[in-house]
Structure formats: C-alpha cells, structure tokens
Amino acid sequence: MQQDRHHTDMVAARRIVVLTGAGISAESGIRTFRASDGLWEDHKVEDVATPEGFAANPVAVHQFYNDRRRLLLNASIRPNPAHTALARLEHSVIDLPGHDFLLITQNIDNLHERAGSRALVHMHGELLKMRCEQSGLSFDIREDLMLDTCCRCCREPGNLRPDVVWFGEIPLSMAKITKALTQCDLFIAIGTSGNVYPAAGFFELAREHGAHTVELNLESTNADFDEHICGPASTVVPDYVERLLSSAN
Numbered sequence: 001m002q003q004d005r006h007h008t009d010m011v012a013a014r015r016i017v018v019l020t021g022a023g024i025s026a027e028s029g030i031r032t033f034r035a036s037d038g039l040w041e042d043h044k045v046e047d048v049a050t051p052e053g054f055a056a057n058p059v060a061v062h063q064f065y066n067d068r069r070r071l072l073l074n075a076s077i078r079p080n081p082a083h084t085a086l087a088r089l090e091h092s093v094i095d096l097p098g099h100d101f102l103l104i105t106q107n108i109d110n111l112h113e114r115a116g117s118r119a120l121v122h123m124h125g126e127l128l129k130m131r132c133e134q135s136g137l138s139f140d141i142r143e144d145l146m147l148d149t150c151c152r153c154c155r156e157p158g159n160l161r162p163d164v165v166w167f168g169e170i171p172l173s174m175a176k177i178t179k180a181l182t183q184c185d186l187f188i189a190i191g192t193s194g195n196v197y198p199a200a201g202f203f204e205l206a207r208e209h210g211a212h213t214v215e216l217n218l219e220s221t222n223a224d225f226d227e228h229i230c231g232p233a234s235t236v237v238p239d240y241v242e243r244l245l246s247s248a249n
C-alpha cells in the first residue's frame with residue numbers, strides 16, 4: 001500500500017518539472033549564497049546581490065561577478081553525474097507523445113547546459129550573460145565586465161549589469177514556470193530547501209494541481225513532499241532517474 005502511494009513511474013509521469021538549487025552545483029565546486037549566515041563567498045548579499053548594492057558600488061559588484069565568472073570558466077569546474085542524469089531524463093521523455101519536461105534552475109552557472117539540458121529556464125539569470133539597463137537586452141559574456149565596457153546595443157559605457165536576478169527583483173520566466181507547474185504530474189526538487197521560497201511555492205502549486213512531489217536533498221526538509229530521498233545529488237539523482245526510466249520499459 002505504501003509502495004503504491006510512494007512509487008513514481010513514467011506511465012503516470014507524463015509532464016515533469018524539475019527545480020534545482022545550489023545543492024546540485026555544490027559537488028561541482030561552486031559555492032553560492034548561504035542563507036545560514038547571509039554570506040556569498042565572504043561577501044554580504046546586500047552588497048553584491050541587490051540593486052542598492054550595485055548602485056552604491058558598481059565596481060565592487062562587477063568585480064564580484066567577474067570573479068564568479070572566472071571560476072565557472074575554470075577547467076576544473078564541470079557538470080557532475082546529477083546534471084548529466086537530468087539531461088538524460090529530458091532526452092528520454094521529451095519526444096514521447098503527450099510528455100513534457102521543464103528544468104527550472106535557481107543556479108546562475110551553465111552546468112545544466114554543459115551536461116546537455118535544453119528545456120531549461122534560469123529563473124535567477126545567468127553568470128555568462130550581461131544585460132543592458134537601457135534596452136533590457138541580454139548578451140553573452142565570458143570576459144570581465146567593467147564599468148567602462150561599451151554596450152553592444154547603445155554603444156555607450158555604463159549601461160551594463162550582470163544578467164542576474166538580485167534580491168528584491170522578480171525572477172525570470174515566471175509565466176512559463178507557473179504554467180508548467182499547474183500542468184505537471186511529477187514535480188522534483190533537487191538541492192533546494194522545500195521550506196523557503198521559491199521551492200516551497202512551486203511545490204505547493206504543483207501539489208494543488210495534483211502532481212506527485214519528490215525532493216532529493218542532502219538532508220530532508222520538513223516540507224510535505226510525497227517522497228523524500230536523501231543523499232548527495234551526484235548519487236541520488238542518477239539513481240532516481242534510472243528508476244524512473246526503467247519503470248517506463
């Protein structure tokens with residue numbers, strides 16, 4: 001009886017939404033903001049991750065993201081088996097009739113893309129993009145972004161900022177995310193707390209619309225997911241994906 005209630009299979013799961021957070025990239029060597037002490041690589045988040053912080057000291061904020069970007073582009077930073085497994089899941093289901101898949105990530109790194117994920121939304125923006133505050137357009141960037149970097153659209157310096165969603169700003173692609181959550185029948189949260197925004201809200205919305213809900217976290221959160229799977233993402237995510245795919249055969 002318990003088995004039935006807790007078992008997820010591909011026959012039931014036709015529309016899958018996955019939400020990933022810092023926990024999935026931690027094992028690739030990327031450190032992010034820690035809610036426990038409010039620090040991100042020893043910087044206060046209000047200094048480096050708010051519009052006010054950027055207005056007060058744009059040079060320091062650019063430097064902070066330049067450092068993060070250089071680290072991300074370092075050859076030692078690579079997708080881990082959790083990223084790879086999610087790309088495999090997407091490619092296994094995306095072409096099946098009636099199936100749909102969306103990966104929502106809170107992470108600003110590019111490890112999901114590098115692992116092969118395509119149906120992907122970066123709700124908090126991307127470290128390898130810059131945005132013009134005049135036009136709202138985003139551009140790829142792999143080098144350092146400086147105060148005097150000339151914008152590719154308005155041809156002026158001083159209009160560019162990291163294309164990252166800061167505290168107090170609205171996450172990207174919310175309409176697409178909301179639609180997917182209300183239509184999904186399987187919601188999987190990985191490496192993100194089920195108790196705090198945005199995972200908590202996404203989980204509630206998916207559940208209200210009848211989705212089976214699963215969390216894969218280092219430690220189980222207290223949120224009322226149907227399944228709690230605990231362990232390092234690089235182990236539990238490939239195992240879970242394998243189980244889902246084998247149930248489809």
Ligand SMILES: [Zn+2]
Nearest residue numbers: 132151153154
């Ligand atoms: Zn511009």
